[in-house]
Amino acid sequence: MHIKEAQSERHVLAITVDNEAGILAKIAGLFTARGYNIDSLTVADIAEDHATSRITIVTNGPPAVIDQIQAQLERLVPVHKVIDLTEEGPHVERELALIKVKGTGDNRIEALRLAEIFRAQVVDVTTSSFIFELTGAPDKIDNFIALMRELGLVEVGRTGVAGMMRGAEGA
Structure with a gap:
């Protein structure tokens, strides 16, 4: 290193x-x-x-x-x-991502199961693919995308990080 x-x-x-x-x-x-x-x-x-x-x-x-x-x-x-x-100091970071995943059979079932765990919303569905919407910390989105790679990741669109200090004070 x-x-x-x-x-x-x-x-x-x-x-x-x-x-x-x-x-x-x-x-x-x-x-x-x-x-x-x-x-x-x-x-x-x-x-x-x-x-x-x-x-x-x-x-x-x-x-x-x-x-x-x-x-x-x-x-x-x-x-x-x-x-x-x-x-x-302490701050909140969030990002929004759209994640397209192709899948049929067991991969389709597993993608839906993981989406539920990550609280991703299905915003588009066909018989062969999904588009999930996921909001959260960048690490959460990275982890979800890594899991979807194994199941048939097609495309990812991310908004970028929005961040804000915690508490009543403004930044």
């Missing part, structure tokens, strides 16, 4: 920005220029007047690099606030 890999940590960044053209490209460019991957990215309008948006990014890197990225994000003019949810 490389030293860099041993120090790499997963971080969830919540970024409040002005809702303007090009801001997402600027933020993604910060990561690209430094050779760091964005594992998940979601964007949502958060103001009644549509003036601000929240960008949630999941990335991996050594703490010093995450601190550097956070500082550089804070210097961008349309950025209001950057919060590292991972560093701030």
